Amino acid sequence: MTDLDEAIAAVRADVAALHAELVRYGLVIWTGGNVSGRVPGADLFVIKPSGVSYDDLAPENMILCDLDGNVVPGSPGSDRSPSSDTAAHAYVYRNMPEVGGVVHTHSPYAVAWAARGEEIPCVITGMADEFGGPIPVGPFAIIGDDSIGRGIVETLKGHRSRAVLMQNHGPFTIGVSAKDAVKAAVMCEDAARTVHFARQGGELIPIPQDKIDALYNRYQNVYGQSSDDRR
Numbered sequence: 658m659t660d661l662d663e664a665i666a667a668v669r670a671d672v673a674a675l676h677a678e679l680v681r682y683g684l685v686i687w688t689g690g691n692v693s694g695r696v697p698g699a700d701l702f703v704i705k706p707s708g709v710s711y712d713d714l715a716p717e718n719m720i721l722c723d724l725d726g727n728v729v730p731g732s733p734g735s736d737r738s739p740s741s742d743t744a745a746h747a748y749v750y751r752n753m754p755e756v757g758g759v760v761h762t763h764s765p766y767a768v769a770w771a772a773r774g775e776e777i778p779c780v781i782t783g784m785a786d787e788f789g790g791p792i793p794v795g796p797f798a799i800i801g802d803d804s805i806g807r808g809i810v811e812t813l814k815g816h817r818s819r820a821v822l823m824q825n826h827g828p829f830t831i832g833v834s835a836k837d838a839v840k841a842a843v844m845c846e847d848a849a850r851t852v853h854f855a856r857q858g859g860e861l862i863p864i865p866q867d868k869i870d871a872l873y874n875r876y877q878n879v880y881g882q883s884s885d886d887r888r
């Protein structure tokens with residue numbers, strides 16, 4: 658096996674296994690949702706096949722794509738179609754080279770905020786730690802061209818948040834690795850749920866920006882969150 662073959666095999670195993678986390682945390686139903694991971698050092702990524710049950714996902718049926726979202730012919734799994742969100746994932750990898758993983762779900766609380774086109778305000782310290790501010794809303798966009806990918810990149814480029822709520826649709830998250838993007842998807846749903854509950858009881862108390870900055874910097878740089886930990 659070449660180094661590239663080994664790298665692809667590792668990402669296939671990683672991406673297949675990480676899908677179980679979407680189920681574990683209640684972020685997906687039926688065959689919805691998808692995780693992808695970039696192959697380090699190559700213009701390739703691995704993504705979930707379309708329409709396959711979560712119980713049947715395995716390294717060998719993950720699909721290898723180039724950064725234009727085309728399936729690599731003859732690779733394992735290439736007899737199936739990749740996730741219908743593949744073009745959006747590919748657009749993110751093409752335009753954000755620092756991204757190593759992308760996740761999309763229709764997790765219910767996050768979708769509820771997206772359906773209102775309302776960003777999730779940063780009113781809990783855990784959100785300041787993880788996202789460094791509010792979780793923003795991206796534009797309304799539908800499958801069929803680059804518009805979802807463009808909306809994700811335009812919203813998240815230069816933003817601290819690793820999650821965007823695409824309006825009327827749901828969350829897309831990014832990370833330095835597929836695992837990091839999955840963590841962001843889990844934390845995004847947790848923030849969406851908690852802030853929703855909080856607002857039912859009364860007015861939300863904003864956290865001052867300087868405190869948000871301090872929390873974010875501490876958590877990202879000091880508190881055991883080195884980029885190694887996220888890979």
Ligand SMILES: [Zn+2]
Pocket residue numbers: 761762763826827
């Ligand atoms: Zn979707």
